[in-house]
Amino acid sequence: MKDNPKRELILQAGSECFARFGYDKTTLDDIGKRAGLNKASLYYYFKNKEEIFIAVVLAETEAFIADLRLKALSHGKPAEQVRFFLTERIRRYSEVIHLTRLSVENLQKLEPLFDEVYRETKASEVSFLSDLLAAGSASGAFQLPGQPETVAERLFQLSDALKHDCVRAAGRFPSAGMDFSSAIAGMDFWANIILKPTDLKD
Amino acid sequence: MKDNPKRELILQAGSECFARFGYDKTTLDDIGKRAGLNKASLYYYFKNKEEIFIAVVLAETEAFIADLRLKALSHGKPAEQVRFFLTERIRRYSEVIHLTRLSVENLQKLEPLFDEVYRETKASEVSFLSDLLAAGSASGAFQLPGQPETVAERLFQLSDALKHDCVRAAGRFPSAGMDFSSAIAGMDFWANIILKPTDLKD
Amino acid sequence: MKDNPKRELILQAGSECFARFGYDKTTLDDIGKRAGLNKASLYYYFKNKEEIFIAVVLAETEAFIADLRLKALSHGKPAEQVRFFLTERIRRYSEVIHLTRLSVENLQKLEPLFDEVYRETKASEVSFLSDLLAAGSASGAFQLPGQPETVAERLFQLSDALKHDCVRAAGRFPSAGMDFSSAIAGMDFWANIILKPTDLKD
Amino acid sequence: MKDNPKRELILQAGSECFARFGYDKTTLDDIGKRAGLNKASLYYYFKNKEEIFIAVVLAETEAFIADLRLKALSHGKPAEQVRFFLTERIRRYSEVIHLTRLSVENLQKLEPLFDEVYRETKASEVSFLSDLLAAGSASGAFQLPGQPETVAERLFQLSDALKHDCVRAAGRFPSAGMDFSSAIAGMDFWANIILKPTDLKD
DNA sequence: AATGAATGAGGCTTCATTCAT
DNA sequence: CATGAATGAAGCCTCATTCAT
Numbered sequence: 001m002k003d004n005p006k007r008e009l010i011l012q013a014g015s016e017c018f019a020r021f022g023y024d025k026t027t028l029d030d031i032g033k034r035a036g037l038n039k040a041s042l043y044y045y046f047k048n049k050e051e052i053f054i055a056v057v058l059a060e061t062e063a064f065i066a067d068l069r070l071k072a073l074s075h076g077k078p079a080e081q082v083r084f085f086l087t088e089r090i091r092r093y094s095e096v097i098h099l100t101r102l103s104v105e106n107l108q109k110l111e112p113l114f115d116e117v118y119r120e121t122k123a124s125e126v127s128f129l130s131d132l133l134a135a136g137s138a139s140g141a142f143q144l145p146g147q148p149e150t151v152a153e154r155l156f157q158l159s160d161a162l163k164h165d166c167v168r169a170a171g172r173f174p175s176a177g178m179d180f181s182s183a184i185a186g187m188d189f190w191a192n193i194i195l196k197p198t199d200l201k202d
Numbered sequence: 203m204k205d206n207p208k209r210e211l212i213l214q215a216g217s218e219c220f221a222r223f224g225y226d227k228t229t230l231d232d233i234g235k236r237a238g239l240n241k242a243s244l245y246y247y248f249k250n251k252e253e254i255f256i257a258v259v260l261a262e263t264e265a266f267i268a269d270l271r272l273k274a275l276s277h278g279k280p281a282e283q284v285r286f287f288l289t290e291r292i293r294r295y296s297e298v299i300h301l302t303r304l305s306v307e308n309l310q311k312l313e314p315l316f317d318e319v320y321r322e323t324k325a326s327e328v329s330f331l332s333d334l335l336a337a338g339s340a341s342g343a344f345q346l347p348g349q350p351e352t353v354a355e356r357l358f359q360l361s362d363a364l365k366h367d368c369v370r371a372a373g374r375f376p377s378a379g380m381d382f383s384s385a386i387a388g389m390d391f392w393a394n395i396i397l398k399p400t401d402l403k404d
Numbered sequence: 405m406k407d408n409p410k411r412e413l414i415l416q417a418g419s420e421c422f423a424r425f426g427y428d429k430t431t432l433d434d435i436g437k438r439a440g441l442n443k444a445s446l447y448y449y450f451k452n453k454e455e456i457f458i459a460v461v462l463a464e465t466e467a468f469i470a471d472l473r474l475k476a477l478s479h480g481k482p483a484e485q486v487r488f489f490l491t492e493r494i495r496r497y498s499e500v501i502h503l504t505r506l507s508v509e510n511l512q513k514l515e516p517l518f519d520e521v522y523r524e525t526k527a528s529e530v531s532f533l534s535d536l537l538a539a540g541s542a543s544g545a546f547q548l549p550g551q552p553e554t555v556a557e558r559l560f561q562l563s564d565a566l567k568h569d570c571v572r573a574a575g576r577f578p579s580a581g582m583d584f585s586s587a588i589a590g591m592d593f594w595a596n597i598i599l600k601p602t603d604l605k606d
Numbered sequence: 607m608k609d610n611p612k613r614e615l616i617l618q619a620g621s622e623c624f625a626r627f628g629y630d631k632t633t634l635d636d637i638g639k640r641a642g643l644n645k646a647s648l649y650y651y652f653k654n655k656e657e658i659f660i661a662v663v664l665a666e667t668e669a670f671i672a673d674l675r676l677k678a679l680s681h682g683k684p685a686e687q688v689r690f691f692l693t694e695r696i697r698r699y700s701e702v703i704h705l706t707r708l709s710v711e712n713l714q715k716l717e718p719l720f721d722e723v724y725r726e727t728k729a730s731e732v733s734f735l736s737d738l739l740a741a742g743s744a745s746g747a748f749q750l751p752g753q754p755e756t757v758a759e760r761l762f763q764l765s766d767a768l769k770h771d772c773v774r775a776a777g778r779f780p781s782a783g784m785d786f787s788s789a790i791a792g793m794d795f796w797a798n799i800i801l802k803p804t805d806l807k808d
Numbered sequence: 809a810a811t812g813a814a815t816g817a818g819g820c821t822t823c824a825t826t827c828a829t
Numbered sequence: 830c831a832t833g834a835a836t837g838a839a840g841c842c843t844c845a846t847t848c849a850t
Contacts, residue, residue, distance in 0.1 A: 006809090024227055025305055027844065038811045040847085049845065101303040103223050208834085229819060240836050242821085247834095251820070410830090428631055429709055431823065442832045444826085453824065505707045507627050612813085633840060644815050646843085651813095655841070 007045050007055075010035045014056045022101030023053055054113050057096055062121060064092055069128055078136030079195035085129060086159050086191055087184050093163050094180035104170045104178070111167065126156050142195045151194065162186050209247050209257075212237045216258045224303030225255055256315055259298055264323060266294055271330055280338025281397035287331060288361050288393055289386050295365050296382035306372045306380065313369065328358050344397045353396065364388050411449050411459075414439045418460045426505030427457055458517055461500055466525060468496055473532055482540030483599035489533060490563050491591050497567050498584035508574045508582070515571065530556050546599045555598065566590050613651050613661075616641045620662045628707030629659055660719055663702055668727060670698055675734055684742025685801035691735060692765050692797055693790050699769050700786035710776045710784065717773065732762050748801045757800065768792050 013035035017026040028049060032039040046052045072085040097107060130152035137144045144151050162183040170178040215236035219228040230251060234241040248254045274287040299309060332354035339346045346353050364385040372380040417439035421430040432453060436443040450456045476489040501511060534556035541548045548555050566587040574582040619640035623632040634655060638645040652658045678691040703713060736758035743750045750757050768789040776784040 022303065022305065024224075028846085029844080039845090040812075041810050043846075044809065098300070101224065101305075103227055103303070105223065105227075230821090231819080239834095241819095242823090242837075243835050245821070426707065426709065428628075432825085433823080443824090444833080445831050447825075448830065502704075505628065505709075507631055507707065509627065509631070634842090635840080643813095645841090646816075647814050649842070 004045070006035075006037070010037070010042060010045055010052065011056050011059050014052045015060060018053060018056060018100045023106060024101070024103070050110060050113060053100075054110065054117055057100075057114070058117055058121065060096070061092070065089075065121070065125060068092075072132070078132065078139060078141040079191075079197070082129065082132050082136065082155075082195055083188060083191045085132065086155060087187050089125075089159055090163055090180055090184050090187055094166075094178070097178060104167065107167050107178075108171060111164065122156070126152050129156060136195070142197060145194070155191065155194065158190055159187055206247070208237075208239075212239070212244060212247055212254065213258050213261055216254045217262060220255060220258060220302045225308055226303070226305065252312060252315060255302075256312065256319055259302075259316070260319055260323065262298075263294070267323070267327060270294075274334070280334065280341060280343040281393075281399075284331065284334050284338065284357075284397055285390060285393045287334065288357060289389050291327075291361055292365055292382055292386050292389055296368075296380070299380060306369065309369050309380075310373060313366065324358070328354050331358060338397070344399060347396065357393065357396065360392055361389055408449070410439075410441070414441065414446060414449055414456065415460050415463050418456045419464060422457060422460060422504045427510060428505070428507070454514060454517060457504075458514065458521055461504075461518070462521055462525065464500075465496070469493075469525070469529060472496075476536065482536065482543060482545040483595075483601070486533065486536050486540065486559075486599055487592060487595045489536065490559060490595055491588050493529075493563055494567055494584055494588050494591055498570075498582070501582060508571065511571050512575060515568065526560070530560050533560060540599070546601060549598070559595065559598065562594055563591055610651070612641075612643075616643070616648060616651055616658065617662050617665055620658045621666065624659060624662060624706045629712055630707070630709065656716060656719060659706075660716065660723055663706075663720070664723055664727070666702075667698070671727070671731060674698075678738065684738065684745060684747040685797075685803070688735065688738050688742065688761075688801055689794060689797045691738065692761060693793050695731075695765055696769055696786055696790050696793055700772075700784070703784060710773065713773050713784075714777060717770065728762070732758050735762060742801070748803060751800065761797065761800065764796055765793055 017030045072081045075081045130148045134148040219232045230241045274283045277283045332350045336350040421434045476485045479485045534552045538552040623636045634645045678687045681687045736754045740754040
C-alpha cells in the first residue's frame with residue numbers, strides 16, 4: 001500500500017492544497033481535481049479526509065527528518081547536533097500547524113490519530129538520536145546519565161510531551177494562540193542539562 | 203449603537219470564538235450560544251457574520267492602539283517612537299490574520315469593508331503620529347520634509363499600502379502564505395529615511 | 405376599530421407594498437416602515453399578515469364597488485347595468501390577484517378568510533343589485549323569474565361561484581394559470597338569460 | 607449534458623413547480639421531491655436555483671419557438687408571417703414572466719444570465735426570420751432596406767431591446783407592473799415600416 | 809480501480825410572530 | 830400604545846461521505 005504511485009499522487013495533491021487553503025478549507029474535490037481523480041476515488045486509497053491529512057504530514061515529516069539528520073550532522077559539536085535535532089523537531093511541528101491553519105479543535109482531534117501512525121517513524125528517529133548521543137558520549141563531549149538508547153528515548157518523549165502540552169494549553173487559553181517558543185526553550189533547557197560538557201559536571 | 207451592552211456581549215463572544223476557531227470555523231451558532239442568544243438574534247445587532255468579525259477586530263484594534271501609544275511613548279528617542287508605532291501596526295495586522303486564520307480569499311473580501319469602517323480610527327491614529335513627529339521635529343531629533351500632519355498622513359498611507367500589498371501578493375502566490383516581514387522591513391526603511399538625524403542629512 | 409386612523413395608515417402602507425412587491429415578497433418590515441410604525445406594532449392592529457392583506461383588499465374593494473355602482477348606473481339600459489355590474493366584479497377579482505401576484509396556494513388559503521369578512525359588504529352589494537333588478541323589472545325592460553331580492557341573491561351567488569371555480573380549477577391545472585375569462589363569459593351567459601327582454605320570452 | 611434523463615426529470619419538475627408557485631415560492635425541496643431526489647442532489651445537475659430556472663425557461667422557449675415557426679408559416683402573407691413571429695416572441699416573454707410571477711428584482715437579476723445562455727437559440731431564430739424575409743422579398747411582397755440577414759438581425763435586436771426596456775421601465779415605476787403591450791405595439795410599428803408593400807413606398 | 813450519483817448534516821440568512829416592558 | 834428584543838422555521842447552498850456499478 002505504501003509505494004502505490006496513485007497514493008503518492010494524492011498525497012502530493014493534498015500537500016499542495018492543505019498548504020494553500022489550510023485543512024478546513026481544502027475540499028476533497030480540490031484534492032481530487034489536482035490529482036486527476038474523482039473525489040470518490042480518494043476513498044479507495046484513504047479512509048477519509050483526516051487520513052489523507054495525516055499521511056501528507058507524515059510523508060513530509062519523513063522528508064523533513066531526513067533533511068534534519070544531514071543538517072544536524074553538519075553542526076560541529078555533538079551537543080550542538082543533539083540540541084539542534086530536538087528543538088528543530090518542535091519548530092517543525094509548529095510550522096505545519098501554522099501552514100495548514102489547524103485549529104486547536106482539529107489539532108486535538110487529529111493528534112491521537114497521528115500518534116497511531118507515528119510509531120515506526122519514531123523508532124527510526126530515536127535510533128538516530130541514540131547514535132548521536134553514543135558518538136558524543138564516546139568522544140567525551142558529554143557524559144550521559146544512562147545508556148544512549150534510554151536517554152534518546154527519554155529526550156524524544158520529552159520533546160513530544162512539550163509539543164503536546166502546547167496544544168493542551170492552547171485548548172484552555174485559545175485566545176493566546178499556540179506558542180511553541182516556550183516548548184522550544186524547555187527542550188533547550190533539558191538538553192543543556194543532559195549535554196553539559198563533562199568537565200563542568202560536579 | 204456603540205454602548206449597547208448586548209452588542210458588547212456578542213463582540214466578546216465573537217472575539218473568543220474567532221480567536222479559538224478562526225473566522226471560517228466559527229459558526230453563528232458558536233457565537234450565539236456563547237452570548238446566550240439564538241443564532242437568529244445576532245442579526246438584530248449585526249448585518250451578517252462579516253460585520254460581526256469586522257466589529258470585533260475594530261474593537262480590539264482600538265484597545266491595541268491605545269496600548270500602542272503608551273508603549274510608543276515609553277521609547278526613549280522620538281525617531282524610535284515613530285518607527286515603533288508604524289512597524290508595530292503592521293505586525294499587529296499580521297497577528298490578527300494569523301490568529302483568526304483568515305484565508306487570502308476572506309481577507310480580500312473583508313478588507314474593503316474594513317476600510318469603510320476604519321475612517322475615524324484612522325484620523326485619531328494619524329493625529330497621534332503627527333504629534334510624535336511634531337515633538338521630534340521640535341526637539342531637533344530629526345528634520346521633517348514638510349508639515350508634521352502631511353508627513354504623518356504620508357507615513358500612515360505608506361504603512362497601509364505595504365500591508366495591503368502583502369495581501370495582494372498573497373493573492374497571486376497563495377501557496378507562499380502571507381509574509382508581512384518584508385512590509386515591516388519596508389516600513390522601517392522609509393521611516394529611517396524620514397527620521398534621519400538632522401546632522402546626517404546631506 | 406374601523407375608523408382608527410392608524411389602521412388606515414397601515415392599510416394604505418400595505419396596499420402600496422402588496423401592489424408593488426406582491427403578497428409573498430412584502431415583509432411586515434416593509435409595511436411598518438412605510439406606515440412609520442415598528443413591525444411589532446402592526447400586531448396591535450391586525451392579527452397577522454394575512455389579516456392585513458384581507459383588510460387591504462376589502463377596503464379597496466369597497467371603494468371599487470362604490471365606483472362600480474356609479475359606472476353601472478351610467479349605462480343606459482337596465483339589463484346592461486346589471487350585466488356590467490356582475491361581470492366587472494369578476495374582472496376586478498382577477499385584477500387584484502394579478503396585482504398582488506397571489507399564488508394559487510395562497511389564494512386557496514386566503515379565500516375562506518375573505519368570505520368570513522365579506523358578509524356585510526355582500527349584503528350591500530346584493531341590495532344594490534336587487535334595486536337595479538327591481539327598477540329594470542318595473543320599467544318592463546325584462547321580466548324576473550322571482551322576487552328581485554331572490555334573483556339578486558342568486559346572481560350574486562353565481563358570480564362568486566364562478567370566481568371560486570377558477571381558483572379551484574387552477575389548483576388542478578396550475579400550469580394554465582388562472583383564467584377568469586370563461587368565468588366572465590359564464591356570468592354573461594346567465595345574466596343574458598335572466599335579463600332577456602320581455603317580448604323575446606316564450 | 608443535454609440528453610441526461612435525470613436532468614430532464616428535474617427540468618420537468620422545475621417547470622411544474624415554477625408554473626404553479628412562481629419563482630420565489632418554489633423551493634428546491636419542492637423540485638427535489640417532485641423529481642424524486644434529495645434537495646442536495648439538484649446541485650449535482652445544476653449550479654443553483656437560478657440555473658434550474660433558466661434551463662427550464664430555455665427548454666420551454668425552444669419548444670415554443672418550434673411551434674411559433676409552424677404558426678408563423680401558416681399565416682398567409684409574408685409580411686404577416688414576420689410580424690406575427692416578432693410580436694409573438696414578446697408576448698411569450700410577458701407570459702413567462704406572468705406565469706412564474708417573476709418580480710422586477712428577480713427579472714433584472716436573471717436577465718443577464720439568460721442572455722448568456724440564449725446565444726445559440728438566437729442564431730437559429732434570426733436565421734428563420736431571415737428566411738422569412740428573404741422569401742417575402744423575393745416574392746415582391748415587400749422590399750427590404752438591406753440584406754435579409756442584416757434586416758433580420760436588426761429586427762431581432764429591436765424585439766429584444768423593446769422587451770428589456772419594459773423591464774427597465776418597470777424598475778423605475780414598479781407599482782405600475784410590467785406592461786409589454788407598448789413593446790408589442792412598438793414592434794408592430796417598426797415591422798410595418800420595414801414590411802410596407804413595395805408599391806406603397808415613396 | 810474508478811466514478812457517477814445521491815444524501816445528511818450543517819452553515820448563513822430572512823421573516824413572521826411573540827412577549828415583556 | 831408602541832417597540833426593542835428574541836426566536837423557530839424555513840430557504841439556499843456546501844461538503845464529507847456512501848454506494849452501486
